[in-house]
Amino acid sequence: MRVLQVSAELFPLLKTGGLADVAGALPAALAAAGAEPRLLVPGFPAIRESLVHECAVAPVALPWSxxxxxxxxxRLPGFEAPVYVLDAPGLFDRxxxxYADEAGVTYADNHRRFALLGLAAARLAEGVDPAWRPQIVHAHDWHAGLACAHIAAGRARGRTDARxxxxxxxxxxxxxxxxDCFADLGLPPAHYAVEGLEFYGQVSFMKAGLHFADAITTVSPGYAREIQTPEQGCGxxxxxxxRAAVLHGVLNGVDYRLWSPARDRSLAQPYDADRPEGKADCKAALQGECGLAVKVDAPLFGIVSRLTEQKGLPLVxxxxxxxxxxxxxxxxxxSGDARLEAEFSAAAARHPGQVARxxxxxxxxxxxxxxxxxxxxxxSRFEPCGLTxxxxxxxxxxxxxxxxxxxxxxxVDCTLEDLDAGAATGFVFDAFTADAYRRALRRVFALWSRPASWANVRNAAMRQRFGWDAAARRYVEIYAGLATAPAQ
Incomplete structure (x- = not known):
């Protein structure tokens, strides 16, 4: 099964969030599950600089002049399969x-930049590379949404049968x-309609993917249910x-080659569930690195996140x-929202030794x-999957x-029954309120005061496995189902 993965980001070369981690880890997992994956990514500087053994496949005609x-x-380092790079210096060499310049200002021509990425995916689906033609095009998030619209247009003209x-x-x-940006997208005029890209008088790349794709997935079963509700459906x-019949929740995975404390060479001391003692050394090293008081008995809370309201940081x-x-x-x-950045910086200034930013x-x-x-x-107020x-x-x-x-x-929350069963792995609160969050904090400190119980929960947490193998098998099942089904 030849599968083209289309993404705007790719770990370790270009990352602003979890999308890059997914794009970086999924191809190898798909290959292990029996698929034949390749990647298509934009020619951003970090990617162009890392590309080796390159050859030109075909020009991509621009819808504008x-x-x-x-x-x-x-080839890109760390990837076994060949990679396609859309080289368009006028659009990507910035x-x-x-998505934005060094000051955080969104590029005004992002519609052109990512429309062209979708158009390039469609050209590959139409066979511009005689050596390899995908049967499945798997587009990730809004940046790749127009791949679905362009391929749908190509199928209508008999140019491809890719799913x-x-x-x-x-x-x-x-x-x-x-x-008025629709004129730059290179799509048939009929695509700007309610049954297409039109969304309350605007063009929506996300809607293009949702409307034209043969199958829709999202990154957890819970989120697949939630986005079908007015509260989290974003219109x-x-x-x-x-489209619920073709909507699937497939939980993201973890690349344990990169995210394992036993294999992580950047740590002060490796450790694992069987030998957890090294974690104390890592805690002392982090406290020293960040200017916090080196105290073994102080529970240390970490945040690694975009600083946005969505992430629930006002509650913190x-x-x-x-x-x-x-x-x-x-x-x-x-980094992110200026107000949140300022408030965390102010907290660090008020509480040196206790807060680091x-x-x-x-x-x-x-x-x-x-x-x-x-x-x-x-x-988080809402969280599609979460890798943190x-x-x-x-x-x-x-x-x-x-x-x-x-x-x-x-x-799994630290309820009495789950603690007793050895299933608890963390702390979970229900209502998105400061009071509910504070109660969860109190449970943290209550468990921290019982070192043996804390160690048991930590042990259970470290033994959890959310590898990419299960997700890849599920994706391959979805691909196989599409390959044998008639086009919509």
Missing amino acids: EGRAVLLRG PGNP MVFTVHNLAYQGLFPA LDGLLRH LEALNDLLAAGGQLVVLG RTGMDEGLAHHIYAGSDVMLVP QLYGLSYGALPLVHRVGGLADTV
């Missing part, structure tokens, strides 16, 4: 991250653009309910005095935080989470 684009095939899978990583980010719940700030008064410490890594995406420090923390805070809590489980940093989406699917 200026510029050039060509599909390249080559500073900043994939399409579209994965929603976060429905809140939809790729919305003014209606698309009606379409998702209409509202109850920060409770955490500190009980003797806890907090380290925060991330670091900015940006520092992959090495992120690993140190997972290894050195006793608790990972993930109190999965990494926390692997490193024995017990997740404190809101019971929503993938968080609810992966963390």
